[in-house]
Amino acid sequence: MYRDATIAAVATPPGRGAVAVVRVSGPGTQSIAQRLVHARLPLRARRVTNADVVDEYGTLLDRGIAVLWPAPRSYTGEDVLELHLHASPVVVRLVLEAVLRAGARLAQPGEFTRRAFENGKLALNEAQAVGDLIAAETAAASRAALANLGGALTSEMRRLRAVLFGALEELAGAIDFPDEVPDPDPRSFDEALAHIDEALCDLQRSTEMGRIAREGTSVAIVGPPNAGKSSLLNALLGQERALVCELAGTTRDTIEESIVIDGVQVRLTDTAGIRDRPERVEAAGIERTMRALEEARVALVTVDGSHPLGEPERHVLRLTEGRERVLFCNKADLGTAAAHELEGAVVGSTRDAQTLDALRAAIARCGWHGEHLDFARPHLARAYEIDAVNAAREAIGRAREVLAAGDPIDLCAGDLQRAVAALGHVSGEAAGEELLDGIFARFCIGK
Ligand SMILES: Nc1nc2c(ncn2[C@@H]2O[C@H](COP(=O)(O)OP(=O)(O)OP(=O)(O)O)[C@@H](O)[C@H]2O)c(=O)[nH]1
Numbered sequence: 001m002y003r004d005a006t007i008a009a010v011a012t013p014p015g016r017g018a019v020a021v022v023r024v025s026g027p028g029t030q031s032i033a034q035r036l037v038h039a040r041l042p043l044r045a046r047r048v049t050n051a052d053v054v055d056e057y058g059t060l061l062d063r064g065i066a067v068l069w070p071a072p073r074s075y076t077g078e079d080v081l082e083l084h085l086h087a088s089p090v091v092v093r094l095v096l097e098a099v100l101r102a103g104a105r106l107a108q109p110g111e112f113t114r115r116a117f118e119n120g121k122l123a124l125n126e127a128q129a130v131g132d133l134i135a136a137e138t139a140a141a142s143r144a145a146l147a148n149l150g151g152a153l154t155s156e157m158r159r160l161r162a163v164l165f166g167a168l169e170e171l172a173g174a175i176d177f178p179d180e181v182p183d184p185d186p187r188s189f190d191e192a193l194a195h196i197d198e199a200l201c202d203l204q205r206s207t208e209m210g211r212i213a214r215e216g217t218s219v220a221i222v223g224p225p226n227a228g229k230s231s232l233l234n235a236l237l238g239q240e241r242a243l244v245c246e247l248a249g250t251t252r253d254t255i256e257e258s259i260v261i262d263g264v265q266v267r268l269t270d271t272a273g274i275r276d277r278p279e280r281v282e283a284a285g286i287e288r289t290m291r292a293l294e295e296a297r298v299a300l301v302t303v304d305g306s307h308p309l310g311e312p313e314r315h316v317l318r319l320t321e322g323r324e325r326v327l328f329c330n331k332a333d334l335g336t337a338a339a340h341e342l343e344g345a346v347v348g349s350t351r352d353a354q355t356l357d358a359l360r361a362a363i364a365r366c367g368w369h370g371e372h373l374d375f376a377r378p379h380l381a382r383a384y385e386i387d388a389v390n391a392a393r394e395a396i397g398r399a400r401e402v403l404a405a406g407d408p409i410d411l412c413a414g415d416l417q418r419a420v421a422a423l424g425h426v427s428g429e430a431a432g433e434e435l436l437d438g439i440f441a442r443f444c445i446g447k
């Protein structure tokens, strides 16, 4: 039923502009083209043709461009027609209505891409990467989406699944024909599994990178009162967002704002200064500081570095010990007495552009420049992908335990089957499970 429907939609954003595109896909596409597109010559496959777009009475609606992609060489795998029109809301509406009267129905959100997936034009994660690319708000997010759109994740999954599948077949052969096919050598079998496990582990590490690319990261600016935290937020933002005052205890509530560093969205939180024995309102503020600190990925510890470190500074340093942090020794224009006590700190001033550059670089280093955070790498982007890889690794781990214990090698078979099935969920080859079921029906008889 679903495949019988011809769908149509405006593929470009609403409003006036240079060009708007009406897209049609499905079995009725060519007949719609014949009725509504008048060109001097018939439309040729995948060629741009100047054409009059008319309604069913032959009334001219627009002079535009038509492109026809006959199935299966199209985005959706079906016959696809695109009408490139003048982007006038009236013209676009009239053309879409004519297309609908000629036999199409309005497409649901994402339906073109869904058809592309169902017709095998895109793997599931590639289809989702299309959505991620469109939703991307930063350069990092679009780079990461493009990495998955290229199909690199799918091909890596297929490769790993094929290697596992090969190992399974080897086992199946030995089980089916015990007299003719020898059992695989446990040592080299284990090596092959270790190799796959390593590659899957690598993909797991890429998950965090994908998350940062899509969602950005968070930095809490913390420190003693009056250190210059709010001044720093304002300087990084380039606007006077937070109140700055020479009195300690100015900021009471947390303030969150976003900036972009190296194409990555960074949520900065300015917090109330941390000190002992605060009065009531201030104490409530400090409670919020603690929460912001807990939730942030990176702590940006800001201290007034013009005087030697005192107890308030040491207290904040202890609080943030052992976590990702950037140390900022502020007010260098007044002095740098504390600098030698803060190894690796950025020493400078909130009023100095170079200091701000150094802080941005330090945030990037701390926040996402780990060895695996390359945004152009394929990565796991969805919970089901992460679950599938976890499940595959668990199953491979159990199989390797069997081998390590010196148990009969065919006891691995069930775990390997589960690992192959789990990876199939990511590469979209889960249908291959029927084949696997067939193999394992034989296992039950044999053993
Ligand atoms: N000389 C100098 N003064 C600075 C610098 N950065 C900030 N200040 C001053 O330090 C004082 C405190 O700045 P804030 O940004 O309000 O400090 P804060 O850490 O947010 O303080 P609380 O909100 O009270 O915790 C203000 O008078 C700022 O103008 C700097 O680099 N050099």
Ligand SMILES: [Mg+2]
Pocket (backbone or CB within 6 Å): 229, 230, 231, 242, 243, 244, 250, 251, 270, 271, 272, 273
């Ligand atoms: Mg403040």
